[in-house]
Amino acid sequence: MRGPVYAVVPAAGVGERMKAGIPKQYLTLAGKTLAEHTLGRLLSFSPIDSVIVSVSSQDPWWPTLPVASHRRVSTVAGGKTRAESVRNGVAQALMDGGEEAWVLVHDMARPLVRLSDIQALMEQCDEQGAILALPVVDTIKQSGEDLHIDSTVDRERIWRALTPQLFPAARLYEALSADLDGVTDEASAIERQGGRPRLVAGQSDNIKITVPEDLPLARFYLARQFETGE
Numbered sequence: 001m002r003g004p005v006y007a008v009v010p011a012a013g014v015g016e017r018m019k020a021g022i023p024k025q026y027l028t029l030a031g032k033t034l035a036e037h038t039l040g041r042l043l044s045f046s047p048i049d050s051v052i053v054s055v056s057s058q059d060p061w062w063p064t065l066p067v068a069s070h071r072r073v074s075t076v077a078g079g080k081t082r083a084e085s086v087r088n089g090v091a092q093a094l095m096d097g098g099e100e101a102w103v104l105v106h107d108m109a110r111p112l113v114r115l116s117d118i119q120a121l122m123e124q125c126d127e128q129g130a131i132l133a134l135p136v137v138d139t140i141k142q143s144g145e146d147l148h149i150d151s152t153v154d155r156e157r158i159w160r161a162l163t164p165q166l167f168p169a170a171r172l173y174e175a176l177s178a179d180l181d182g183v184t185d186e187a188s189a190i191e192r193q194g195g196r197p198r199l200v201a202g203q204s205d206n207i208k209i210t211v212p213e214d215l216p217l218a219r220f221y222l223a224r225q226f227e228t229g230e
Ligand code: CTP
Pocket: 009, 010, 011, 012, 013, 014, 015, 016, 017, 018, 023, 024, 025, 054, 078, 079, 080, 081, 082, 083, 085, 086, 107, 108, 109, 110, 208, 209, 210
């Protein structure tokens, strides 16, 4: 990785499934908002030069956070979908950092990402890019529309994609400039262009806060990380 590394953090979602009345990134976990947890971790990782956050224009909460005025944090407009929000951030990284820039895309809703995982991702990344992922542990079924099982999928090489996901900014921008229908992570956009990003095994506590019961779970994982010195 030669050029500067920008963290691009999509944070323009409304958190519908969380049913909290405010976007979930502004909910509090151990006295800090999820957004502050996430950004605090990214900012403390020295290979990351700066952090670009995609924020909705209708978001009155973001400007109230102290981290919003951090000198290494800037914002871009959010999009209608996560992929559009990411594309806006990647465009900014390219403008600021040029063709050599790399982008590390990380969901604002994953406040528990470990620095050791980001480190492993950077070490194992090659020119194709790389993502954190977890091997599935359950048996996987393919169903018909009638919800009856058609087959059992061999889970040997099935992974769940997490974030961060790391790519050369120019390559990701090109991939995100194509049709984004059905693109739910950066790797899938790259795959459509024929790329084969590397999988790096992450930790299972890097959860995406999505539904109300994820908050007590996050509290538990955070305390455990604290106890074990992560
Ligand atoms: N995101 C974004 N722009 C959007 C939609 C989502 O930047 N138009 C961000 C979210 O803020 C979040 C990340 O993408 O940090 C992952 O998305 P998700 O977990 O789906 O968050 P929400 O879209 O906010 O939640 P929901 O789908 O339940 O409404």
